[in-house]
Amino acid sequence: MQYKSQAVAKPYFIAAIGLFVGQILFGLIMGLQYVMGDFLFPAIPFNIARMVHTNLLIVWLLFGFMGAAYYLIPEETENELYSPKLAIITFWIFLIAGALTIVGYLLVPYARLAEFTGNNILATMGREFLEQPLVTKIGIVIVALSFLFNICMTLLKGRKTSISLVLVLGLLGLAVFFLFSFYNPSNLVLDKYYWWWVVHLWVEGVWELILGAILAFVLIKVTGVDREVIEKWLYVIVTMTLITGIIGTGHHYYWIGTPEYWQWWGSVFSALEPIPFFMMTIFAFNMVNRRRREHPNKAAVLWALGTGVLAFLGAGVWGFLHTLAPVNYYTHGTQMTASHGHLAFYGAYVCVVITMISYAMPILRGRAANSNTAQVVEMWSFWLMSVSIVFITLFLTAAGIVQVWLQRYSDTPMAFMAVQDKAAIFYWMREGAGVIFLIGLVTYIASFFIKGETKAAA
């Protein structure tokens, strides 16, 4: 690696992968509980497993983003990280706080956890994805501040590239919008309205800036295409992201008590939200086709292309499928949403973090790329995980259609639980695909331990 301090990224990447494993294991537990209601009940009720599944996802992606930033920023700014020591301290604080929170979820009844952790002082818990105790939320803010301080100080004393500016803007947005998680009015409509300022403005807003910046960085490295070209693309993509995505928040404001006009704003703008994702696909393929060098790390190139394609499919196409208000009227809150969520998170954020890990980890371990054998195994893991998540998405979509048809669209609507029984076959198939996903993840981890002849560091 070019700068010594880039090494702090390594523990972040390792922690990210470790938590990813936890996320998938809990996903498999939940998948089984969908069809075998007694499984692990009452030891791990579904609501607890789901909280662990989604919170682990968020936390490991944050670890991935932070690791990516610590790796990328020194190289982009052309100087050492402001304080590697602070980065390591922050790492341990975040990891320990995260682990304690998960242990708390699993061992303490949620209501008791709320009582012990200050929820009576400021009630913020018990809202989807924002279930963390108040102390954890404050911890996240402190970690984010220390991280941003470190990154911004590094940026200030070095070269300011467009990639680093877009990345920092995304990270700043991430921190700022998280502050809305502390606002929880008793008015349910307002609560939901601003809840989306965290959730939507993260994943369909500022996180896409982070995604774009990381992808652009890796593409410069592996293709050798001129920075001017790549950064111009990056700007155009993130422009489209925010132009469509900010007002696109409106697609969450159709049925929660907000005015009817959101059906128009939301439908029109969110129908445009696939555009930046489509551009990202074109961007990735275009740059790889115009490459000026043959980078030895083929696996990283595969992950980068995978990000482009799967983000477009999951976030773009599967989002569009149910985003128009007249469609969403029937699909809102069904397995359609779950299907979109799975492919979008995988395609956009899981893939981009692994792209970065795939590119950076060999260098952090002192070589330009892993051995051919290790790369082949890693590429197998890409295909196993990607194909199985696509099937998970298809099966959940099928379950969603069953739900819409029998429970929503029918003249003689059936009750929720009766409909769930009718969709059971799809839940079983989803669980099967989930097992393949886990095998893919184990394969991915195995690829780190495969030796073989490696190329010297670039």
Place this chain on the structure above:
Amino acid sequence: MGTTFTKSMARNIFYGGSVFFFLLFIALTVDTTKALPKRDNSQNITAEVERGKKVWETNNCIGCHTLLGEGAYFAPELGNVYKRRGGDEGGAEFIKEWIKMQPLNIPGRRKMPQFHLTDQELDDLVAFLKYASEINTEKWPPNIEG
């Protein structure tokens, strides 16, 4: 992209466009905030409802159920459960009894935990669900099954 369209032009459009659309979003938010009192049933947010929302939150109900379509998709929609279970004619009793009965002893069926709620907490929770069922949701869900 051709050479006439430069990176600095792209950057300017990015900053300009983002700021413009964020300001538009703020404007719509202000308008929504003004329009809400006619729709959001906030005149019925009593102390009971406020406590009920807390019962809802501190037992992580959203981890299985949806509320106005948002949450987990493991268990039924509860935004309209008060109406589905009889409304003012027995809705409250049904919901309270149902929660007390959990977990149901039906092998293989998805299980709802026993939350050991007090009578007061049960009443508060019902008040919250009744309030939620009276929010103007543009006729969503399509039918009473949620």
